[in-house]
Each structure stands twice: as structure tokens, then as C-alpha cells.
Amino acid sequence: MSTIKLIIDGQEIEVKNGTTILEAAKKINVNIPTLCHHEDLCVAGNCRVCVVEVKGRERLEASCAVPAEEGMDILTNSAKIRNARKDIVSLLVSEHNTQCTTCYRNTNCELQELAAEYNVDGNKYLSVLKEGIEIDTSSWSIEKDDSKCIHCQRCVRTCAELQHVNALTAAFKGNEMKISTFGELPFNEVVCTNCGQCVNHCPTGALTERRYFDQVWEALGDHSKHVVMNTAPSVRVALGEMLGYEVGTRVTGKMVTAMKKIGADSVLDTDFSADLTIIEEGHELLSRLRKVLLKKDTNIKLPMITSCSPGWVKFIEHMYPNHLGHLSTCKSPQQMFGALTKTYYAEKKGIDPKDIVSVAIMPCAAKKYEANRAEMNDSGYRDIDAGLTTREFGLMIKQAGLNFQNLEDSEFDSIMGESTGAGVIFGATGGVMEAALRTAYTIVTGRNVPFKNLNITAVRGTEGIRKASIKIDGCLEEWAFLEGAELNVAVAHGLKNARTIMDEVASGKSNYHFIEVMGCPGGCIGGGGQPIPTNADIRAKRIQAIYEEDMSKSIRMSHENPEIVRIYKEFLGEPLGEKSHKLLHTHYHKRNRY
Ligand code: SF4
Ligand code: SF4
Ligand code: SF4
Ligand code: FES
Structure with missing residues (x-):
């Protein structure tokens, strides 16, 4: 493929023809902020937070959508650009429910990060946040809060391009525009597979997984209950990302110790039921x-x-x-595990299965739904009582005040812990x-x-x-x-x-x-339940860690x-x-x- 030369912030760079300005800037370690852009998805170019100045052009260009051209001379940081970005983020904030302190994405939100970086004045524009927006909690897996939505449509593109499901669409126009499902039906009544990919690609707290960790804390604090926790294979290669480790670090031993420290009566391995x-x-x-x-x-x-x-x-x-x-x-291994926990495990340990609470820690949003499928009670009880994502478990470790990196490694318990x-x-x-x-x-x-x-x-x-x-x-x-x-x-x-x-x-x-x-x-x-962000590079590193394990x-x-x-x-x-x-x-x- 032919190449072109251009200048970004005074630095000459040669890139392949067809490279966007955003990608070209990244090659020389210039980070341009983005919101609607995600490298897994096609270009949308609708938020314009990634604007740059191209010398000789009157209007600012959206760097994620505009290809670099031979001889372009580009500025990514000027007063004009900073003001434009600040204005764009301020406008988004003006129609946003900015209750960051009570938001699940607090400290892991792209809008919040940009608002902080650009020192956005929340009072610059009159708030136009609509009142009475209801949160859709109909699904076992996904929660949708339109008051946190910035209309970037990453979710729509994720569901259509990556997943070919098309459960989401941008409905209505102008001020009335919102992300909706077919016929505005609740999430649990549409074709959504609960995969959670839209959650993982959402830059804000508008789409999140349904959380069940409070229920798990309650069980952990109830001494009449025997809490069995098990973790899926891929959790151990991603959890560390939430706890200060490089992407692709295996944290199996510390993960087991953390579950023991937060009070699980038994820490077992879904890898066992994967073998099964x-x-x-x-x-x-x-x-x-x-x-x-x-x-x-x-x-x-x-x-x-x-x-x-x-x-x-x-x-x-x-x-x-x-x-x-x-x-x-x-x-699935999760459900095999649940059914055996309340039969084989209960029998071997001499525990009444009604007193067992089975908690599955999964990389997945759909597993929450799966655990609640009507047929998943072959043990005579609900086989899995609570399904948590890797993200929820990472949060529990933080809530417990554990210094994860200083934990000793430990081994899974037996039985159903060997893999x-x-x-x-x-x-x-x-x-x-x-x-x-x-x-x-x-x-x-x-x-x-x-x-x-x-x-x-x-x-x-x-x-x-x-x-x-x-x-x-x-x-x-x-x-x-x-x-x-x-x-x-x-x-x-x-x-x-x-x-x-x-x-x-x-x-x-x-x-x-x-x-x-x-x-x-x-x-x-x-x-869909893995740490955010997830992208091709991160997926490749986690895969490598799996094969090392x-x-x-x-x-x-x-x-x-x-x-x-x-x-x-x-x-x-x-x-x-x-x-x-x-x-x-x-x-x-x-x-x-x-
Ligand atoms: S989505 Fe982001 S900006 Fe909005 S309330 Fe949550 S953390 Fe704050
Ligand atoms: S729900 Fe999230 S991903 Fe979808 S448009 Fe709103 S902010 Fe963007
Ligand atoms: S959970 Fe998956 S299928 Fe459902 S709306 Fe999101 S991306 Fe589409
Ligand atoms: S990130 Fe470029 S237009 Fe949204």
C-alpha cells in the first residue's frame, strides 16, 4: 500500500494511505480525545470531541473520521481546539445526569475523564436533562439509564456490527433522540442476547450490567449460609487490570486468596466444570x-x-x-458447576443444599440471565444463586479494602477445585x-x-x-x-x-x-463483563495469558x-x-x- 507524509504538531510522519488523522497521531504518541470512536467499530463521527485544526481549512476536522492526506499540516492542541472540545463536553454535560458519585462507572467513565481534563464548567449551559427518565431494569443482565447516555451510538454499532443482533437503534430525532429497542419494549422482551458487548463498549454509565454483589455480601455475612464461589477461566487473566496490574497479567493465586479473605466458605474453580x-x-x-x-x-x-x-x-x-x-x-460450565454444588458437593461435605449459596464470577453478562433461566434448577434448587462479572468482583475486592497486590497466592479448595x-x-x-x-x-x-x-x-x-x-x-x-x-x-x-x-x-x-x-x-x-476498556490489543494479551496458564x-x-x-x-x-x-x-x- 502506498504511503503519504504529513505533519502533526510540527512532527513529520509517514503513514499508509487511508490512515485517519487520529490513527496517525497515535503513532507519534499524540493522544486525541474521543467519545463516539471505538477501534472495534466503524467510524461514526458524531461527537466531534476529536476535532483538530488542519492548516488552510476553515472548519475543525473530526480526526477519527478524516483520512490523513499528503502534505497535511495538523495541529492537535491549540486554544481554538481546546475551547471547541471544552464546549462539546460542556454541552454533553448539560443534558447529562452528572451524579458521578453514585454512578457505577464513576472513575471509569470517558465523559467524566474528559470533563475533568478540560475542567468543564457545569453551569456554562443551562441543564436540559429531561425529567422522569426511568431506568430499564427488566433484564437479568443489562441495565439501561438514558439519563447517562451521550448518544454516541457505540452500543448501536456494537450490537449491529460486532454482534449482528440489532437489538438497539437510535430512535426519534433531534431533542427527542434516544437509544431504544424495537417498539421501545423493555430489554427482557427483545432479541437482546444479554452478551453485554454494548455495556463494554459504552463510554458512560448509560449501559451497565445488573449488579448482584450486595446480595452476595449479604450471604457472606449470614453465618447460616455456606457460600461457594467459583471463577471462570478468563477472570484470572483480566481481573488484575482493575487492581493495578498490566494487561495480560495472570493473578490466579491472589484471586483465590481474595475470595477467601472476603469470606467465601469454599473457593472452587469453574475450570473443573470446564473439564467436565x-x-x-x-x-x-x-x-x-x-x-x-x-x-x-x-x-x-x-x-x-x-x-x-x-x-x-x-x-x-x-x-x-x-x-x-x-x-x-x-x-455451560457455570451451570454444571451450580447443579453439582447443590448435589455432589453438598453430599460430600454433609451440608444441606438449601443452606448453600453458589456464586459464579464470570466474564459475562449473559451468564446472569442463564443462571435465571427457568430450567436451571436441576439440583432441586436454583443451581446458581448469583452471577457476578469480573468488574463486580474487582469492586468487591476494593470494597473489602484488600491490598490485592500484596496478597499471598493460594490454591483452590477441594472438591471441585482441581483443573x-x-x-x-x-x-x-x-x-x-x-x-x-x-x-x-x-x-x-x-x-x-x-x-x-x-x-x-x-x-x-x-x-x-x-x-x-x-x-x-x-x-x-x-x-x-x-x-x-x-x-x-x-x-x-x-x-x-x-x-x-x-x-x-x-x-x-x-x-x-x-x-x-x-x-x-x-x-x-x-x-461483556470483563474490565473496561477491552479492545483487540487487550484481547490478544489476555489470550496469551490464557495459553501461558x-x-x-x-x-x-x-x-x-x-x-x-x-x-x-x-x-x-x-x-x-x-x-x-x-x-x-x-x-x-x-x-x-x-
Ligand atoms: S456516566 Fe460518567 S459522567 Fe455520567 S454520572 Fe456516570 S460517571 Fe458521571
Ligand atoms: S447507551 Fe452508551 S454507547 Fe449507547 S449511545 Fe448512550 S452513551 Fe453511547
Ligand atoms: S447485550 Fe448484546 S445483544 Fe443485547 S443489546 Fe447489548 S450488544 Fe446487543
Ligand atoms: S470521536 Fe471523533 S467524532 Fe466522536
Whole structure:
């Protein structure tokens, strides 16, 4: 690609043709403020806080929207620019509910930060904040407060471009403009998947996750309750960002200590139930392959598609209701964990399950919704009592006054606290596929997957859809029908890519046997409940940390987890057995596509 030369703040720079002024400035460490811009999304150019002066041009230019041109001479910092930015932020503040002290995004809000940087005078413009704006708390996962909205439309673009859901729109015009849902229906009545990506991309407190940490504090303070906390694989590689660590720092040991210090009676690991998911899902895949390839059973659907991402599950229920047979019947690791906490764990520990409060700390907003699905009570109780995001948990650590960086490392408790590298990689796109292949290949051949260090690099990476074929040979007698077969697999992350792969499946032309779909870009490491900001660079660092965690484990295949071996021996019986079906598997619902 050809390059161009321009000058920014007196410094000459050469950039690729098509680079925006904003991007060019970043290359020479000049930070131009933005609000409607997010690097995950297409350009909107509607807030104009990123204005710069281009010499020879009368009007200020929005640097996020204007491409750099050969010979441009640009100023990013002048009295004219500072005044313009200050005015823009002042106007936004004048129609904003600036109750920062009681706002969930206080100290992590882009509007607040800019208002402080530009020393905005809140009285310069008459407040035009509308009265009587109601907060939509209808959803288990998402809360929408229009009084905090700056109309940047990052949420609308996120939902449309990244997620292909289109649950949000900019409704009405002029002064009446607001972010709305179809027919202005409450969040819980529309096609929203609860993925939380709009929350993660919102610069202010207008969209937040529903918070349940007060409920958890209450349980922690109630000595008649036995509080079991468990954390998802991707929490340990992102939590540190809220507590003073560099992006991509693994804080597993300190995270466990923090949960113990805030009073959890037992600190367990969702990675354990990720390993369990692999055993159940791996056997389900092999069972489907046997039924389709050997018994020619036309009622069984291939490809089988993973079901551990609740945003994805709700997406397919709405968008492809006639293809639910492709979904694995396995519950997500969170829900398997909940069902076992109130049965197996309760039995082993001699605790009445009614006294157990199960708390799941997740990278995800959709898991809150999932925990509240009507069918998620197979233990006889609500399997998961509270789902918290990584952000909520980070806040609890701060509320508890813990000096996180000075905490000693500690180990998860037992039982249901032991996990393998295969469980950990669930947190990154491609991880479920890799973990499943590590185990399924061993079941079929009696050997490890033929990849160096068990690392199946073909399914790793950040490309939206990745495909691979694995030749199976040297099968054990029981699996002879698979001898010489090529297992075709695919991985998709983000609901936009999920739609692409589902269109292929729905057309009947797909030749895949197994597909992994994660609802969020990058998989759970990029989940809607992860620390803000999240962007491509941050996702890549969290993914790297996940694979480092995998390599640090002494056991890296789910079927070798001693606690998994034990639970089948002492409680579940066998994979896909009667108890597994009752506690670990589920069913799905057709939903409307409105
Ligand atoms: S959204 Fe930001 S500016 Fe608005 S009240 Fe919350 S913290 Fe303050
Ligand atoms: S809800 Fe958030 S992301 Fe959406 S327009 Fe308002 S401020 Fe922007
Ligand atoms: S939670 Fe996800 S699906 Fe729902 S509105 Fe936000 S981005 Fe769209
Ligand atoms: S950030 Fe450039 S116009 Fe909003």
C-alpha cells in the first residue's frame, strides 16, 4: 500500500494511505480525545470531541473520521481546539445526569475523564436533562439509564456490527433522540442476547450490567449460609487490570486468596466444570458421529455446536430456531458447576443444599440471565444463586479494602477445585475446540493428539472463523468406524461470525462435524463483563495469558483431571449416564425473531 507524509504538531510522519488523522497521531504518541470512536467499530463521527485544526481549512476536522492526506499540516492542541472540545463536553454535560458519585462507572467513565481534563464548567449551559427518565431494569443482565447516555451510538454499532443482533437503534430525532429497542419494549422482551458487548463498549454509565454483589455480601455475612464461589477461566487473566496490574497479567493465586479473605466458605474453580464439560461434550460428539456415520440415523444433527456461551445460545434460539438440534445438550460450565454444588458437593461435605449459596464470577453478562433461566434448577434448587462479572468482583475486592497486590497466592479448595490446562483454555476463542480434541482423540485412539506439546495451533488465533481438519487413524476397535476419517471442525467468535457459520449450516452445505461458537469477540476473555476498556490489543494479551496458564499446568487434558475421574467413580457413574443427563444436560427454546 502506498504511503503519504504529513505533519502533526510540527512532527513529520509517514503513514499508509487511508490512515485517519487520529490513527496517525497515535503513532507519534499524540493522544486525541474521543467519545463516539471505538477501534472495534466503524467510524461514526458524531461527537466531534476529536476535532483538530488542519492548516488552510476553515472548519475543525473530526480526526477519527478524516483520512490523513499528503502534505497535511495538523495541529492537535491549540486554544481554538481546546475551547471547541471544552464546549462539546460542556454541552454533553448539560443534558447529562452528572451524579458521578453514585454512578457505577464513576472513575471509569470517558465523559467524566474528559470533563475533568478540560475542567468543564457545569453551569456554562443551562441543564436540559429531561425529567422522569426511568431506568430499564427488566433484564437479568443489562441495565439501561438514558439519563447517562451521550448518544454516541457505540452500543448501536456494537450490537449491529460486532454482534449482528440489532437489538438497539437510535430512535426519534433531534431533542427527542434516544437509544431504544424495537417498539421501545423493555430489554427482557427483545432479541437482546444479554452478551453485554454494548455495556463494554459504552463510554458512560448509560449501559451497565445488573449488579448482584450486595446480595452476595449479604450471604457472606449470614453465618447460616455456606457460600461457594467459583471463577471462570478468563477472570484470572483480566481481573488484575482493575487492581493495578498490566494487561495480560495472570493473578490466579491472589484471586483465590481474595475470595477467601472476603469470606467465601469454599473457593472452587469453574475450570473443573470446564473439564467436565469436555468429557460430556466429547462423548456427545462421538456418540453423534457413531449414530450418523455408522447407524445412519437421520434424526441426529451434525455438525454438533458448542453450547457453553449463553449469549450464543440465546442468539441461535432467536435467529435459527429450527436448528437447535445442532446445539450440544451440555450445560455451560457455570451451570454444571451450580447443579453439582447443590448435589455432589453438598453430599460430600454433609451440608444441606438449601443452606448453600453458589456464586459464579464470570466474564459475562449473559451468564446472569442463564443462571435465571427457568430450567436451571436441576439440583432441586436454583443451581446458581448469583452471577457476578469480573468488574463486580474487582469492586468487591476494593470494597473489602484488600491490598490485592500484596496478597499471598493460594490454591483452590477441594472438591471441585482441581483443573487442567484444557479447562483453562475455555477462556479463549478456540479453547473449547482444542480441549475437546485433546480428549476425544485420546478416547478414540488411545494416544495423545499429534501436535507438539498438545497445542492445536490450527484452531487458535483471532481470525473470526477458523477451520481445520484432523485425520483420525490408529483407532481403537470400538471406534473402528472412524478409521481414516477427517474430522472437520470450525471455530467462530462474536455473533457476527456465528451468523456467518450458521448460515452455512442452515444451507445444508456445511461439511463440519463440530463447531465451537463463542458469543463474544475473542471468546470469554473479551466477554461483556470483563474490565473496561477491552479492545483487540487487550484481547490478544489476555489470550496469551490464557495459553501461558495452560502451559503452567501439570495436567493438560480434561480426562486426566483426578477430580473428574473421582466424580464419575463416586457420583455420576459414566459420561452421558442417567445422572449426567439430569444434572449436566439441558434443552433449548424456540424464540421469536423480533
Ligand atoms: S456516566 Fe460518567 S459522567 Fe455520567 S454520572 Fe456516570 S460517571 Fe458521571
Ligand atoms: S447507551 Fe452508551 S454507547 Fe449507547 S449511545 Fe448512550 S452513551 Fe453511547
Ligand atoms: S447485550 Fe448484546 S445483544 Fe443485547 S443489546 Fe447489548 S450488544 Fe446487543
Ligand atoms: S470521536 Fe471523533 S467524532 Fe466522536
